[in-house]
Structure formats: structure tokens, C-alpha cells
Amino acid sequence: MLAEKNIIRMKNRKARLSRIHKNKQLYLLLIPFLLYYILFVFRPMGGMVIAFKDYSVYKGIWDSPWVGLKYFRDFFSGEYIGRVFKNTIMISLYQLLFGFPLPILFALLLNEVSCKKYKSFVQTMSYLPYFISMVVIAGMVTLFLAPTNGAINILIDKLGGEKIYFLTKPEWFRPIYTMTNLWTGMGYSSIVYIAALSGIDQQLYEACRIDGGGRLRQAIHITLPGIMPTIVTIFIINIGNILNVGYELIILLYQPATYETADTISTYVYRIGIEQANYSLSTAVSFFNSIVGFILVSIANYISNKVNDVGLW
Template sequence: MTDPVVSGHISIVPRPRASRRTRFSHHLRNEWQLYVMLAPTIIWLLVFLYTPMYGLQIAFKDYSIFRGVSGSPWIGFEHFETLFNNDQFLRALRNTVYISFYSLLFGFPMPILLAVMFNEVISQKFKKAAQTIVYLPHFISSVIIAGIVITAFSPSAGIVNTVLGWFGMDAVYFLTKPEWFRPIFVGTTIWQEAGFQSIVYLAAIAGISPTLYESAVVDGASRWQMIWKITLPSILPTIIIMLIIRIGNMLEVSFEMIFLLYQPATYETADVVNTFIYRQGVQGGQYDLAAAAGLFNAVVAFVLVMTANTISKRYSRTSLW
């Protein structure tokens, strides 16, 4: 027992520190409403995200739907060896890296530019109208977006070939040309998502203190100088966090849009890891091989986000954790 501390005629005995479990129980009794509200989300995560992880072991098994996951024999890394000796998988992996790199190079700066442009617009009516127009594609189904793209690049009635015809050029069916698939896909995803993604940067810009701009005006700074010296440096932590998240999702190329736009004629440049997994697992019934490809995809994404977070934390002191 701790000796009492005597101060004058009053003996002060330190209260024993409550254990972590006791503190949590006390907090749970006082804030049980918050935990009830959180419960549906936790249940959803457990049922739909963590429970399926049990099936990842089929990537290391000779899986049979008749024997089940537990009854299928272990074969180690045989499926991964098969993948890296499969020309189709290597082609899909290469295409995934190329498309992700182009999307990062051209697509990542676009929401930042849009946010800065919207912030500089003086007319509120024009600003609201412009924001509505650029946000709208995000809320349109990918099926409809793909239909618009297919129609626009149609060799017979597409607006692109119509314009080319005005200059005496022959019609081109762009979506059957492997060399045109990546530019069309990257441009389509930028058009669909850039406006909605700019909301994050607009929110960051809204948090900048107006006194910084007022001081810059007093010092005679131009609008370009305020953008380069105040706006962009102030939202740099947000840009870095979004970049880390984007790098972690580099191998997660939009399956829906690829699936709707690609065809066997463009597999050379359009086939990605996700579509390879779909053909092998759903269409080909090779669930174990598809699981191995999916697990490889997840591991690479984890390594990328960890690496990007570590580099960012070391050099900019901004990170996800």
C-alpha cells in the first residue's frame, strides 16, 4: 500500500489508478448510445470484409468446390508460380501499371486545378453552374458513361469522327485500336471523377485564413502569387494525403469501365489485373488462381501505400499515420 502523504494535519492518500478495462467499462456505460450507432458499421465490416478473408487460403490450395475450402489440399505457392509464368497475367500487370501511371500523372493534378479555379471565380452564379456541370458525371452510371464514350467515338455517327470528316480524314473506330484505348480510358475517368474529387481540395482551401490573402493584397501580391505562395502551400498536406491514398489504389483500375470499353481486339493494352481475375475466376472457374492474383494485387497495394506513407512522413512530416 502506498504511504499516505501528510500535509499539515491532513493525510492525502493517492487514489489507485483505474485499469484500462475499468475505464473502458465506465466509458461504455456512459456513452452506450454511440456504440449502438457504431454497431451496424462494425457488423457490416465483419460480415462483408473480414469474414471473406477466410477464403483467401484457396490461393495456396488446389481448390475444389466439391471439397470446399477446408477440404482442398495445400499446394503452397504453386498458383503464384503459374501466374508469373502466364503471359496473359504479365500483360495484364503491365497494362495495369501503365494505365495507373497515366491516370496518376494526368488525373491527379486535375482536381487540384479545378479547385483552385473555382476558388478564383468571382461570380457565384457561374461558379455554382460550373461546379454542377463538372460534378454531374460522377453521379451517372458507368454503363451510361461507357455508352456515351462508345457513341462519341463511333465510326459512323460519333462526333469525333464527324469532326475528323470535316477536315477530310477517314473515320477511325478508336475503340478497336489498342494504341487508342489508354488515352480514351484515362480521359474518360478524368472527365467522370475530377470534378467530384475537387470537393476535398475546395474544403481544404475554405479552411485557409482570409487574413493571409488580406496581408498579401496589402503587400501588392497578384492573384497568381497568392495561388503559388498561399493557396497551394496551405493545401499541401491534403494533397500529400490524397496522393498516398491514390498510390495505394494504383493497381485498382476501374473494373467496370475497363470491362465496358475493352474487347478482344484491345486486350493488348486494355486487359488489366481485375479483368484477368474476372476471366479466370468467374468465366474460367479457376477460383484458386484468381484468388492468388487478387492476393498479389492486395499485397502490392499494401506495400505501395506503406512506402509512400513512410517517404512522406520522413520528408514532409505529413502522413496517414
């Protein structure tokens, strides 16, 4: 018995070795790809240990002394934790409230257009902003909202209103950020719904029409159920990503005067890390955020798989 097993195992090993030998060119091809991932993706993941160390530039990662959970405690007892959590979640909620439903509405409106050319024209225009860089977008926002000579304030002035210096007003930050994101991403986000809409069987509409169903009935009984799985999936993904607010745009638009509403976990990580060079604290906060974010996305994916049979993985 044992001898037989050993023989089988050896045969398997031989077969595998000969397979690997046969595929040696494929492995050769993999080298640059793996090298990149090891050097620039997985090596930094190893570097996350500095969250548990008192990192010093001179000693390097390995020789810096361990401090356990000191930096996590610092963060959780620090003065900013309430602010950054609240802001992160508030910005995500704004995003969920506007950035989530409006692309669906846009796709539905486009779907009702019978003129193909008009439809593709509007769609093409709608995702143009997606290709404009964050810096240019931030530049536009800054210039349009400038206090004395910005287009918006000039308009307000002409309409007899009081000029507002929007970018220094904490209460304006979230609306500005949300609108900017909406402008950039609405067309892009709607693509997945437009695709789902085009996948709906046209015969269903035919059948509904024969039964005397009007446009509204068709929309409620055919269109909506047709894209429901997509809607649910995107919604769940959004919930899963609630802590992952990107900082690229925020750091271009916020300033100390608006930190109160604009400073999120990711901008805090950026600021204490890159600007104040407090590497260990910054890494601890982003480590915590990554772990919690990953758990949330995993849960969201699990639910999406259960509800819909579609998930991210």
C-alpha cells in the same frame, strides 16, 4: 504483493464486467453490424486460402488439397504477367499525369472567380458526371465512338478525316479510358482542393497586396503553399494506389482486340475467376495484388504522416 496484484486484477475485471453489463444495449446494437462484417467481409478473407489450394467446387474450401505456391508460380511464369503489370502501371501513370494535376488546376481557376453564383454553378455542373453510372458512361463512350454512326466519327468525317474504330485500336484505349475517368472524376477530385483553398486566411492576401504583390505573386506565395499539404497527401495516396486500378469501367470498354493495352491485374483476376472459373489462380493473383497494394498504401501513409502530419490513419 502477489495477493494485492490479484485483488487489483479482480477489481479491474469486475469493473469491466459491470461496464459491459451497463453497456449491454450498445453491444446488442452492434450485433447486426458485426454479423455483416463477419459474414460478408472477414469470412471471404478467410476464403483467400484457396490461393494455396487446388480448389474444387465439389470438395469445398476446406477439403480441397493444399498445393502451396503452385498458383503463384503459375502466374509468375505465365504469359500474361508482363502484360497485366505493364498495363496496370501505365494506366495508373496516365491517371497520375492527367487525373491528378487537372483537378488542382480546375480548383485554382475556380478560386479566381469572384462571382459566387458563377463559381457554384460551374462547380455543381462539374460533379454531375460523378453520379452517372459506369454502365451509362460506358454506353455513351461506345455510342459516341461507334465506327459508322458515332457522333465523334461523324464529326471526323465532316472535317474530312478518316473514321476510326476507336474501341478496337489498342493505341486508343488508354487515352479513352483516361479521358472518361477525367470526365467522371475531375469535379469530384477538385472538392478537396476547393475546400483547402477556402481555408486560406484572407488576411494573407491583404498583406501581400499591401506589399505590392500582384495576382501571380499572390498565387505563388500564398495560394500554392496553402494547398501544398493537400496536394502532397493526394499525390502520395495516388502513388500508393498505383496497383489498384478499378476494373468496373475497363471490363465495359475493353475487348479482345485491345487486351494488349487494356488488360490489367484486376481485369485479369475478373476474367479468369468469373468468366473462366479458375478460382484458385484468380484468388492467388488478387491475393498477391492485395498484399502488395496494402504495403504500398501503408508506405504512402507513413510518408504522408512524416511529411505532412496528415495521413489516412
